[in-house]
Amino acid sequence: MGITPKLGELGVVTTRLEDAINWGRTRAMWPMLFGLACCAIEMMSAQAANYDMSRFGMELMRPSPRQSDLMIVAGRVTRKMAPVLRQLYDQMPEPKWVVSMGDCASCGGIFNNYAIVQGVDEIVPVDVYVAGCPPRPEQLIHGIMMLHERIKHDRISDWA
Amino acid sequence: MTKTATIMIDDQTYQVPDGINLVDAAKLHGITIPVFCYHPKMESVGMCRMCLVELGSISVNRDTGEPDLNDDGSPVVRWFPKLQTACTQTVRDGTVVRTSTAQVLEARDNILEFILTSHPLDCPICDKGGECPLQNLTMAYGPGRSNFIYDDKLHLDKHVPLGELIYLDRERCIQCARCTRFCDELVGDDVLAFHERGRSLQIVTISDPPFDTKFSGNTTDICPVGALTTADFRFGARPWELDEVPTICPHCPVGCNLSASTRIDRDFGGKKMIKRIMPRQNELVNEIWTCDKGRFGHHHSRAADRLQHPMMRQGGEWVKIDWATAYHQIASKLKKYADSAGFLAGPTLSNEDLWELRQLAELTGDTPRLGVWPAAMTGAGVVAQVGIGVNTRLQDVGPETAILVIASDLEEEAPIWWLQIKQAADRGAAVVVANARETKLDRVTHTVVHYDYGDAVAVLNSFAARARSRRKTSKALLDNRVDGYDDLAAGLKGTRVPFADAADVLLDAENVIVFAGAEGLTLDQHRELMQAAANLLIITGHVGRQNNGLVPVWPGANVQGALDIGFSPETTASLIDEPPAMWFIGGADPAADDSQAAHVLANAEFVVVGAQFMTATAAQADIILPRQSFAEREGTYTNGMRRVQRFYAAQGPVGDALPDWTIYAQIGARLKGPKPPVSAAAVMRAITQHVPRYAGMGYSSLAHVEAQFPDVGGDDLYYGGTAYANHGGLGVQWATDAEDDSARLVVRPAQIEKPEKSGDLCIVPVRLLYDRGPLFEPSDIMHQRVPEPYLELNSQDAAHLSIADGDRVMVTAGEIQIETAARVNGHAPEGVVLWPRRLAHGPAPALFSACSVQKIEE
Amino acid sequence: MNLINGFATTIKHLLERPVTVQYPEQERAVRERFKGRHALKRYDNGLEKCIGCSLCAAACPADAIWVEAAENTDEERYSPGERYAKTYEINMLRCIFCGYCEDACPTEAIVLEHKYRLSFHDRRDAIYTKERLLDPPPAGAPDTPWVTEPGTFDRAIPIMQDPD
Secondary structure (H helix, E strand, C coil): CCCHHHHCCHHHHHHHHHHHHHHHHHHCCCEEEEECCCHHHHHHHHHCCCCCHHHHCCCCCECCHHHCCEEEEECCCECCCHHHHHHHHHHCCCCCEEEEEHHHHHHCCCCCCCCECCCHHHCCCCCEEECCCCCCHHHHHHHHHHHHHHHHCCCHHHCC | CCCEEEEEECCEEEEEECCCEHHHHHHHCCCCCCCCCCCCCCCCCCCCCCCEEEEEEECECCCCCCECECCCCCECEEECCCCEEHHHCECCCCEEEECCCHHHHHHHHHHHHHHHCCCCCCHHHCCCCCCCHHHHHHHHHCCCCCCCCHHHCCCCCCCEEECCCEEECHHHCCCCCHHHHHHHHHHCCCCEEEECCHHHCEEEECCCCCCCCCCCHHHHHHCCCCCEEECCCCCCCCHHHCEEEEEECCCCCCCCEEEEEEEEEHHHCCEEEEEEEEEECECCCCECCCCHHHHHCCHHHHCCCCCCCCEEEECCEEEECCHHHHHHHHHHHHHHCHHHEEEEECCCCCHHHHHHHHHHHHHHCCCCEEEECCCCCCCHHHHHHHECCCCCCHHHCCCCEEEEEECCCHHHHCHHHHHHHHHHHHCCCEEEEEECCCCHHHHHCCEEEECCCCCHHHHHHHHHHHHHHCCCCCHHHHHHCEECHHHHHHHHCCCCCCCHHHHHHHHCCCEEEEEECCCCCCHHHHHHHHHHHHHHHHHCCCCCCCCCEEEECCCCCCHHHHHHHCCEHHHHHHHHHCCCCEEEEECCCHHHHEHHHHHHHHHCCEEEEEECCCCHHHHCCCEEEEECCHHHCCEEEECCCCEEEEECCCCCCCCCCECHHHHHHHHHHCCCCCCCCCCHHHHHHHHHHHCHHHCCCCHHHHCCCCCCCCCCCCCCCCCCCCCECCCCCCCEECCCHHHCCCCCEECCCCCCCCCCCCCCCEEEEECCCCCCCCCCCCCHHHCCCCCCCEEECCHHHHHHCCCCCCCEEEEEECCEEEEEEEECCCCCCCCEEEEECCCCCCCECCCCCECEEEECCC | CHHHHHHHHHHHHHHCCCCCCCCCCCCCCCCCCCCCCEEECECCCCCECCCCCCHHHHHCCCCCEEEEEEECCCCCECCCCCEEEEEEEEECCCCCCCCHHHHHCCCCCEEECCCCCCEECCHHHHEECHHHHECCCCCCCCCCCECCCCCCCCCCCCCCCCCC
């Protein structure tokens, strides 16, 4: 914002650049599957023909973190799985987002015990929590739409 | 050894004590006979018919005394033609019952169906729902469906206040009469009754003010349905949501075992809070009862005006400081005033706190001055010699025992002991009440001694003299174990015995228990009273045995513990006479009780006060340390019968408040003391190593629980109501010297020093249960029970001053002047004005100080 | 030949209408028995059905429901009878939408409805308070609390009809 008054018309361009980048990010957000339990079935369903998340440019569910933008944690995260999950998150390139899909990933769900991480936000920053046990594919898509909405309002000045 | 009877239950043979109730006998062997109206602590009435069983007896040949036998060799049983109520039967040899035949099951089913014809099905909103005997028994034995028409259910009033503490739901009442019987039989207060008959039958309160008893909460425990609920807990939580935390009542020396029902709550910032207090079974202490002060007086632990942070006075203003600063400041002051520091411990400090306070004090000098407050009663040495015998059960005391209560209004000072003595009197125990005025205990006995204030010691001396003259002394004990008897005998020679009847009641009993208070006694006189009581008990040999010995009615929950750990009321007196430069006060409020103490504190150079509230004492402090209440922390209290009992942390923390022992240990660490202990258990371990009487009283042994009878809690919670089973420990009672056969016992003549009464009217402060003390005042629910400030006058004096009952009067006693109401009800002796402590804010005048009373004309 | 068979399948499907539901523009209707977001119901007159009995919380396998009850008075009445829910919260992130609460409810106050758009940026937003759960009063009915005549709403549970 600081250079806007000095460069005149560039202010308009700045806004467009933000929008363009955000548009790019939301339209080709490659998810990394992290199916851990029953939610993964719904996640697969969301990707399949009926709901077809590739409509939003989410063509590929990648098992490879280095090519992914969005981690969908679908299912209960055990304490044993937690370091793996964190490592995969760390391997993802910036910018990256996390959707916590379903109750177990969001807060442990009914598994209030020592074996389950009580919310994946204990180990990675979560952008959107999707409620449901498991959530319908629509609910997951709704969550991703919410994430898109948020990304659309990202500003360059907030980028690290 | 009690006689046993051989009985048959469901074709199995069992040995049970002869003559006990059949329901109890079955219960002893784990066989459940369901009941509603029967209660093991009360007489049976057979009202609910739930306990119907097939009853018979083994036929015995009258000539031979041998049982008649059938052809197959089994005994002949003569059955009653119809089902009998088990609760009205006592067992004897040859009793035969069947508790689960088709006939019995059908009868139970029918009774439940009948009870449910007029019982509403509003279990979802009923406070009893979830711990309801009717619910449980209906599930276990009841019909799946009713033959009656639902619409015909009787609809009655649902929210009938029986006083401000207890609400009655009339349509839920199943007319078992447990509540009325509790009030009539056990408490003896004429407050509840049945009114009308048949379907109109209802519980009403017949006293004014309504339900005027100190034990009203217990009726809600024993109510087998949700008809009686407390205003305190009403809709507070569902029983299955509650966490039960064992705790000990901090209000009086009885040390009732309580169970704090806790739950996290929005009203308390999402922290765990006490939703209600229930009695916890300890048959050696409070059985399954507690008084209303213990039950409803828990609100202080989360009162809004609790002190939250350490504070320091800077230029007349209170400034919030952090703990490190507070520790540092206090440590430097303790260094500065090392030789002139006085330490004062309050009555609610736990043993752990007292121990750490002593450790801290000992860091400042070799002979620290350790006082206990209230400094009204003394006699640690006497209690250590002749305290009541280990494992005394007041509930077993019967005709062979005499109980002397002297200088104490027991119902106001220790209500559960009052209740137990009242029941002992009902069982035939001889009760002697000695006091200068009429108290409520007078009504349970014919042997009442009314002496003049100041004559309490003389009364006990005269009893001892009577024992000598009637040769009721214990020769074995006197010859072998007693020192100083010759002096005592010489002193008693020629003592007049004005109350010979009362003396004989005590001397003729097999066991003698003495409850000694301090009403109308100075500290010096009280020391003599305790000695006189010890003299009487020792020379008559009533020491060192179960159901014998002395019980001091201490003015607080843990005064016994303070004395055991080395604090003394004599030191307190000397601290006030020769005040130290620096005061270190933990959990005591002397400025509110005693004007002289207030004066001394105001002139002290540096005052540190650990307090829960901004009390009169805290207001005079230089540093205030917020201490945790009994609810937030662990610890142990030693009750008036020397039973060390453990309590657990029930409630979430308030502000930065810390347990006292942590505070003291932290300050100690800054005075080059040892590293602070990590837990209350560690402090208790240190106590067990250094205080010989507490040896072996680690937290695990204090938490030891044995099976008790009657069986409460559990699935069969019909049995003894919802009072909670004890999972927190029965506590350990330390043994007195008298119980050790090799220990010497010391007697000495007790001095009769009658204090000078000054003026025509003089003041005697008395203790009330419901007062405006800082631990009780935050319980709003009890406010209607706390009387407006009053004082009691003798009718002669009142007539002389033309004061009538209820008049407003102005009382002047030295510097203290107060406007209050006068009561003229015949309780106060002539020339005495009874001044209830802590009823009005501000200190009570000293004992026997002269006063003038003037009527205020309207 | 296999190749032709394979392409035949592909070409056949090319001619079919796509099965994809264009969510979010187009929503597929949920089944009648679908269990979505909860709602707290009211009686036709506008009083709340919930009596704060906590049975839903007891039935809840996920501990997602928190109820604190208080007493109705005639000056401040929320529900019929003596008791109402002062606090009623459901943590949607804990709830597993099993419907046990609905089964446990003695007054049919809590119902799982068909809304399912439950995504949150912040976990705290997932806690639905009583205000968010409670249905608005029916048309023409006043909102709670009410001032009522003594003795008019003294029964919490609707009077039961004979089962037969």
